[in-house]
Amino acid sequence: MKNTLRSISLILVLIMTVLSACSCSDTSEPSFTPVGEYSRELEGTVLNVFNWGEYISDGSEGSLDVNREFEKLTGIKVNYENYDANESMYTKLKSGAVSYDIIIPSDYMIERLANENMLREIDFSKITNYHLIDDKYKGLYFDPEEKYTVPYNVGMVGLIYNTEMVEETPDSWSIMWDDKYKDNILMFNNPRDSFAIAQMLLGIDLNTTDKADWDAAADKLIEQNSVIQGRVMDQIFNKMESGNAAIGAYYAGDFLTMRDNNEALAFVYPKEGVNIFVDSICIPSSAQNYEAALMYINFLLEPEIALANAEYLCYASPNTSVIENENYSLKDEKILYPDEENMPICQYFHDLPEDIRSYYESLWETIVMS
Numbered sequence: 001m002k003n004t005l006r007s008i009s010l011i012l013v014l015i016m017t018v019l020s021a022c023s024c025s026d027t028s029e030p031s032f033t034p035v036g037e038y039s040r041e042l043e044g045t046v047l048n049v050f051n052w053g054e055y056i057s058d059g060s061e062g063s064l065d066v067n068r069e070f071e072k073l074t075g076i077k078v079n080y081e082n083y084d085a086n087e088s089m090y091t092k093l094k095s096g097a098v099s100y101d102i103i104i105p106s107d108y109m110i111e112r113l114a115n116e117n118m119l120r121e122i123d124f125s126k127i128t129n130y131h132l133i134d135d136k137y138k139g140l141y142f143d144p145e146e147k148y149t150v151p152y153n154v155g156m157v158g159l160i161y162n163t164e165m166v167e168e169t170p171d172s173w174s175i176m177w178d179d180k181y182k183d184n185i186l187m188f189n190n191p192r193d194s195f196a197i198a199q200m201l202l203g204i205d206l207n208t209t210d211k212a213d214w215d216a217a218a219d220k221l222i223e224q225n226s227v228i229q230g231r232v233m234d235q236i237f238n239k240m241e242s243g244n245a246a247i248g249a250y251y252a253g254d255f256l257t258m259r260d261n262n263e264a265l266a267f268v269y270p271k272e273g274v275n276i277f278v279d280s281i282c283i284p285s286s287a288q289n290y291e292a293a294l295m296y297i298n299f300l301l302e303p304e305i306a307l308a309n310a311e312y313l314c315y316a317s318p319n320t321s322v323i324e325n326e327n328y329s330l331k332d333e334k335i336l337y338p339d340e341e342n343m344p345i346c347q348y349f350h351d352l353p354e355d356i357r358s359y360y361e362s363l364w365e366t367i368v369m370s
Contacts, residue, residue: 030072031064032304036128038295043075047292050089050100052279053082053234054254055153057312064308070299076292084233085190093118099286101293104152106277108192108349111142113282115351119148120283126294129301137278137318141348149280150297153315155251156346157193157275158335160236164264165246173201173270176247177220182227186239186248189231191364192349193275194221197249200272207350211359218363222370231368240265252335253315267335273345278318 049067059065067078081100083089086109092098093113105113113119124130127150137151161170165184168175176185176197188194196206198217208214229245237254239245241261255267281300283293299305303321310317311329316336322328330336338344352360 028072030069032069032302034073034299034302034304036298036302038073038299040075042289042292042295044077045289045292046077046079047102047289047296048079048081048098048100049102049296050081050083050093051102051104053084054237054257055082055104055313056080057308063312064305066300066305066308069305070296073299074292074295076289076295078296086192087190093284093286096286099288100284101287101289102296103282103284104279105282106279106349107140107142108277108351110149110280110282111351113284114143114148118285120285120287120290121147122150122283122297123294127298127301129298132301132303132306132319132321134318134320134323140278141350142278143280148282150301151278151280151318152300153253153279153309153313154318155253155277155279155315156269156344157196157249157277158252158255158267158269158344160240160248160250160255160258160265160267162240162243162246162262162264163266165243169266170247170268171271173197173249173272176249177224177227179227181246183229184246185224185228186236186245186250187221187224187228187231188249189233191360193249194231194364194367195360196275196349198224200270200274203272206275206347207352209353209356211356214356214360214363218360218367221367225367225370251315253313256314256330256333256335269338269344271345273347276346276348 057063057066059068067080070076071078086106089103089105090109093100093103130150133151137154139146143149159170159173176187195217198220199206202216202220204213204217232239236248236250237258240248240258243262252267259265281297283290287293301319306317306319306322307325307328310322314330317323323331334342
């Protein structure tokens, strides 16, 4: 009996020790020097962040663990989750089943969220690092009054190909319909990006409200079904890096990450044109920890944090402190920062009328089932 009681006591002590360790905030010192001011008033609270996969410096491969640095700086625990498409993020947010304090959607989705009153205005008096954002990325069409967003990354979509598997140097989206590369082509697994490639190839405006245009693009995508290996999002990293596919459409910044793991990979902006996007930090209207969200936004603009993210993610940075930093290894990377004469034809996505959105989403279901 004594041994039983002693065992139970030891178990209870162990449980209390674990719970105590979990409840304590990180008291170690940050490994960088912030330029902004941060308090520990919200120490012990939780910040729920919903972001794209592979979209923050996470401590791997010697990189800075950005979320851990925030925890050390503020004592706020970061609960971090990923999504792989704007639409899946929207669906989860719209359901109301979960609450997030920070999201980082793309421009057209921000426009939709704002139109549906799903974003909370940002108190910019507390975003003291906002001056570091390049003016050319402020007041864009999806947030003209600068109420809801702080730019995070800038990118363009392009064509990735394996030079050991593709004979020519492609310059057109048409190669993604080429029978020669049957079962070696990867297409986006989301409707907006997929339709955009077909629309560019057909010379159709990416924001058309003519249903006949969407029908034509859908027919083109159905035609493509016979040659593609599959539709992917983050799975493209493994497939292209391992040589299990020859051609794929994806974001320029992610190509640079893939190239680090497979030097045979190359990239081109097709001549028909590409989608350009600005992903921005937002606070959902359902946020439960608004003040911590403001602190996190300001933190992401910190020069050392922004540089760590820019180096890790390989996207173009809208933060002037990154661009002006002599140690920024990608500042001369023309894929991210093309000069004027090499800038591809670009077009932003816009939020579309509900009937058009429903129409192309219905077409998408037909495409993937064909």
